[in-house]
Amino acid sequence: MILYYAPGGCSLADHIALIETGLPYKLVRVHRGKRTEDGRDFMTINPKGFIPALEMDDGNVLTENLTILVYIAHQAGALLPKVGLDHWRALEATSFMTTELHTNFRPFFHLDPPAEKEKARKLLVKHFATIAEQLGDRPFLVGDRMTIADPYLVVMLMWADKNAIEVPVRLSHYLARMKTIPSVAKAIADEAREAERAPN
Numbered sequence: 001m002i003l004y005y006a007p008g009g010c011s012l013a014d015h016i017a018l019i020e021t022g023l024p025y026k027l028v029r030v031h032r033g034k035r036t037e038d039g040r041d042f043m044t045i046n047p048k049g050f051i052p053a054l055e056m057d058d059g060n061v062l063t064e065n066l067t068i069l070v071y072i073a074h075q076a077g078a079l080l081p082k083v084g085l086d087h088w089r090a091l092e093a094t095s096f097m098t099t100e101l102h103t104n105f106r107p108f109f110h111l112d113p114p115a116e117k118e119k120a121r122k123l124l125v126k127h128f129a130t131i132a133e134q135l136g137d138r139p140f141l142v143g144d145r146m147t148i149a150d151p152y153l154v155v156m157l158m159w160a161d162k163n164a165i166e167v168p169v170r171l172s173h174y175l176a177r178m179k180t181i182p183s184v185a186k187a188i189a190d191e192a193r194e195a196e197r198a199p200n
Protein backbone atom coordinates (compact mmCIF):
# COMPACT_ATOMS: atom_id res chain seq x y z
CA MET A 1 0.00 0.00 0.00
CA ILE A 2 1.15 3.52 -0.69
CA LEU A 3 -0.03 6.40 1.48
CA TYR A 4 0.12 9.81 -0.19
CA TYR A 5 0.58 12.25 2.65
CA ALA A 6 1.81 15.64 3.79
CA PRO A 7 3.72 15.95 7.08
CA GLY A 8 1.40 17.00 9.91
CA GLY A 9 -1.69 16.79 7.68
CA CYS A 10 -4.81 14.75 8.32
CA SER A 11 -3.00 11.84 6.63
CA LEU A 12 -1.05 11.48 9.90
CA ALA A 13 -4.10 9.54 11.19
CA ASP A 14 -3.64 6.93 8.45
CA HIS A 15 0.12 6.83 8.98
CA ILE A 16 -0.45 6.05 12.68
CA ALA A 17 -3.06 3.41 11.79
CA LEU A 18 -0.67 1.73 9.32
CA ILE A 19 2.13 1.54 11.88
CA GLU A 20 -0.22 0.43 14.67
CA THR A 21 -1.63 -2.43 12.57
CA GLY A 22 1.75 -3.54 11.25
CA LEU A 23 0.57 -3.58 7.62
CA PRO A 24 3.34 -3.05 5.06
CA TYR A 25 3.22 0.42 3.54
CA LYS A 26 5.21 2.99 1.68
CA LEU A 27 4.88 6.76 2.05
CA VAL A 28 4.89 9.22 -0.83
CA ARG A 29 4.93 12.87 0.15
CA VAL A 30 2.76 15.39 -1.67
CA HIS A 31 4.22 18.89 -1.75
CA ARG A 32 2.43 22.21 -2.10
CA GLY A 33 1.66 22.68 -5.76
CA LYS A 34 0.35 19.10 -5.78
CA ARG A 35 3.61 17.48 -6.86
CA THR A 36 4.61 14.18 -5.39
CA GLU A 37 8.13 13.73 -4.05
CA ASP A 38 8.89 11.60 -7.11
CA GLY A 39 7.79 14.39 -9.46
CA ARG A 40 4.29 13.30 -10.45
CA ASP A 41 1.21 15.51 -10.70
CA PHE A 42 -0.88 14.46 -7.66
CA MET A 43 -4.06 15.49 -9.48
CA THR A 44 -3.61 12.45 -11.70
CA ILE A 45 -3.62 10.28 -8.55
CA ASN A 46 -6.46 12.01 -6.67
CA PRO A 47 -8.28 14.48 -8.94
CA LYS A 48 -9.91 15.97 -5.81
CA GLY A 49 -6.44 17.19 -4.87
CA PHE A 50 -6.68 16.11 -1.22
CA ILE A 51 -4.37 14.03 0.88
CA PRO A 52 -4.72 11.35 2.16
CA ALA A 53 -4.95 9.00 -0.79
CA LEU A 54 -4.17 5.32 -0.48
CA GLU A 55 -2.97 3.24 -3.41
CA MET A 56 -4.02 -0.33 -2.78
CA ASP A 57 -1.88 -3.28 -3.84
CA ASP A 58 -3.98 -3.75 -7.00
CA GLY A 59 -3.24 -0.15 -8.07
CA ASN A 60 -6.67 1.28 -7.27
CA VAL A 61 -6.64 4.52 -5.29
CA LEU A 62 -8.91 5.15 -2.32
CA THR A 63 -9.64 8.66 -1.09
CA GLU A 64 -11.44 10.24 1.91
CA ASN A 65 -9.86 9.82 5.29
CA LEU A 66 -12.73 7.97 6.95
CA THR A 67 -12.85 5.41 4.12
CA ILE A 68 -9.09 4.91 4.14
CA LEU A 69 -9.07 4.36 7.91
CA VAL A 70 -11.87 1.80 7.62
CA TYR A 71 -10.01 0.09 4.76
CA ILE A 72 -6.83 -0.18 6.87
CA ALA A 73 -8.87 -1.55 9.78
CA HIS A 74 -10.51 -4.15 7.52
CA GLN A 75 -7.19 -5.22 6.00
CA ALA A 76 -5.62 -5.63 9.43
CA GLY A 77 -8.61 -6.94 11.38
CA ALA A 78 -7.79 -4.31 14.00
CA LEU A 79 -8.71 -0.76 15.06
CA LEU A 80 -12.43 -1.31 14.44
CA PRO A 81 -14.46 -3.80 16.48
CA LYS A 82 -16.12 -6.17 14.00
CA VAL A 83 -19.50 -6.28 15.72
CA GLY A 84 -21.45 -4.61 18.47
CA LEU A 85 -22.15 -1.07 19.50
CA ASP A 86 -18.45 -0.12 19.61
CA HIS A 87 -18.20 -0.74 15.85
CA TRP A 88 -20.84 1.91 15.23
CA ARG A 89 -19.55 4.25 17.95
CA ALA A 90 -16.06 4.22 16.35
CA LEU A 91 -17.55 5.09 12.95
CA GLU A 92 -19.78 7.72 14.52
CA ALA A 93 -16.83 9.37 16.29
CA THR A 94 -14.60 9.31 13.19
CA SER A 95 -17.39 10.72 11.06
CA PHE A 96 -17.92 13.52 13.60
CA MET A 97 -14.23 14.35 13.32
CA THR A 98 -14.19 14.57 9.52
CA THR A 99 -17.38 16.59 9.25
CA GLU A 100 -17.43 18.81 12.33
CA LEU A 101 -13.86 19.08 13.59
CA HIS A 102 -11.64 18.83 10.52
CA THR A 103 -13.92 21.15 8.52
CA ASN A 104 -13.77 23.85 11.17
CA PHE A 105 -9.98 23.96 11.02
CA ARG A 106 -10.10 25.04 7.37
CA PRO A 107 -10.31 28.83 8.14
CA PHE A 108 -7.03 28.50 10.07
CA PHE A 109 -5.19 26.91 7.16
CA HIS A 110 -6.62 29.16 4.47
CA LEU A 111 -5.96 32.41 6.34
CA ASP A 112 -9.64 33.34 6.31
CA PRO A 113 -10.80 36.66 7.82
CA PRO A 114 -10.68 36.86 11.66
CA ALA A 115 -14.50 36.70 11.94
CA GLU A 116 -14.54 33.34 10.11
CA LYS A 117 -11.79 32.03 12.35
CA GLU A 118 -13.65 33.15 15.47
CA LYS A 119 -16.82 31.40 14.32
CA ALA A 120 -14.87 28.21 13.65
CA ARG A 121 -12.99 28.48 16.95
CA LYS A 122 -16.28 28.59 18.90
CA LEU A 123 -17.57 25.51 17.11
CA LEU A 124 -14.30 23.66 17.70
CA VAL A 125 -14.40 24.46 21.42
CA LYS A 126 -17.97 23.16 21.57
CA HIS A 127 -17.16 19.97 19.64
CA PHE A 128 -14.02 19.23 21.68
CA ALA A 129 -16.16 19.54 24.83
CA THR A 130 -18.53 16.90 23.40
CA ILE A 131 -15.60 14.59 22.70
CA ALA A 132 -14.14 15.11 26.19
CA GLU A 133 -17.51 14.15 27.64
CA GLN A 134 -17.58 11.01 25.50
CA LEU A 135 -14.02 10.09 26.47
CA GLY A 136 -14.73 10.27 30.18
CA ASP A 137 -11.91 8.66 32.15
CA ARG A 138 -11.23 5.94 29.58
CA PRO A 139 -7.87 5.66 27.78
CA PHE A 140 -9.40 5.54 24.28
CA LEU A 141 -12.38 7.25 22.74
CA VAL A 142 -14.38 4.07 22.10
CA GLY A 143 -14.14 0.90 24.17
CA ASP A 144 -10.93 -0.14 25.86
CA ARG A 145 -8.66 -0.35 22.79
CA MET A 146 -7.44 2.00 20.11
CA THR A 147 -9.88 2.37 17.22
CA ILE A 148 -9.68 4.42 14.02
CA ALA A 149 -11.22 7.32 15.97
CA ASP A 150 -8.09 7.75 18.11
CA PRO A 151 -5.45 8.50 15.44
CA TYR A 152 -7.85 11.06 13.97
CA LEU A 153 -8.43 12.65 17.36
CA VAL A 154 -4.66 12.85 17.89
CA VAL A 155 -4.35 14.91 14.69
CA MET A 156 -7.27 17.18 15.63
CA LEU A 157 -5.72 17.84 19.05
CA MET A 158 -2.30 18.56 17.54
CA TRP A 159 -3.94 21.10 15.23
CA ALA A 160 -5.80 22.61 18.19
CA ASP A 161 -2.49 22.99 20.00
CA LYS A 162 -0.84 24.57 16.96
CA ASN A 163 -3.67 27.08 16.56
CA ALA A 164 -4.00 27.92 20.27
CA ILE A 165 -7.51 26.46 20.50
CA GLU A 166 -8.21 25.60 24.10
CA VAL A 167 -9.36 22.05 24.74
CA PRO A 168 -10.59 20.45 27.99
CA VAL A 169 -7.73 19.30 30.22
CA ARG A 170 -8.95 15.71 29.85
CA LEU A 171 -8.11 15.91 26.14
CA SER A 172 -4.68 17.44 26.80
CA HIS A 173 -3.92 14.49 29.06
CA TYR A 174 -5.29 12.10 26.43
CA LEU A 175 -2.99 13.60 23.75
CA ALA A 176 0.04 13.42 26.02
CA ARG A 177 -0.76 9.77 26.76
CA MET A 178 -1.40 8.90 23.10
CA LYS A 179 1.96 10.43 22.13
CA THR A 180 3.70 7.82 24.31
CA ILE A 181 2.19 4.94 22.29
CA PRO A 182 4.99 3.69 19.97
CA SER A 183 2.96 3.86 16.72
CA VAL A 184 1.82 7.41 17.46
CA ALA A 185 5.29 8.54 18.56
CA LYS A 186 6.93 7.01 15.46
CA ALA A 187 4.50 8.52 12.93
CA ILE A 188 4.79 11.98 14.52
CA ALA A 189 8.60 11.78 14.69
CA ASP A 190 8.97 10.50 11.10
CA GLU A 191 6.77 13.30 9.74
CA ALA A 192 8.50 15.99 11.82
CA ARG A 193 11.88 14.79 10.54
CA GLU A 194 10.64 14.87 6.95
CA ALA A 195 9.16 18.38 7.36
CA GLU A 196 12.46 19.61 8.78
CA ARG A 197 14.46 17.93 6.03
CA ALA A 198 12.42 19.56 3.28
CA PRO A 199 10.09 22.39 4.32
CA ASN A 200 7.28 23.02 1.83
Ligand SMILES: N[C@@H](CCC(=O)N[C@@H](CS)C(=O)NCC(=O)O)C(=O)O
Pocket (backbone or CB within 6 Å): 009, 010, 011, 049, 050, 051, 052, 063, 064, 065, 066, 098
Ligand atom coordinates in the same frame (compact mmCIF):
# COMPACT_ATOMS: atom_id res chain seq x y z
N1 LIG B 1 -12.60 15.19 2.19
C1 LIG B 1 -11.20 14.93 2.39
C2 LIG B 1 -10.53 16.20 2.90
C3 LIG B 1 -9.07 15.99 3.19
C4 LIG B 1 -8.33 17.31 3.40
O1 LIG B 1 -8.94 18.33 3.73
N2 LIG B 1 -7.02 17.27 3.19
C5 LIG B 1 -6.23 18.46 3.28
C6 LIG B 1 -5.00 18.25 4.17
S1 LIG B 1 -5.38 17.81 5.82
C7 LIG B 1 -5.72 18.81 1.89
O2 LIG B 1 -5.33 17.94 1.13
N3 LIG B 1 -5.73 20.10 1.55
C8 LIG B 1 -5.23 20.53 0.29
C9 LIG B 1 -6.10 21.55 -0.35
O3 LIG B 1 -7.07 22.01 0.30
O4 LIG B 1 -5.82 21.87 -1.50
C10 LIG B 1 -11.01 13.78 3.37
O5 LIG B 1 -11.82 13.65 4.30
O6 LIG B 1 -10.06 13.01 3.21
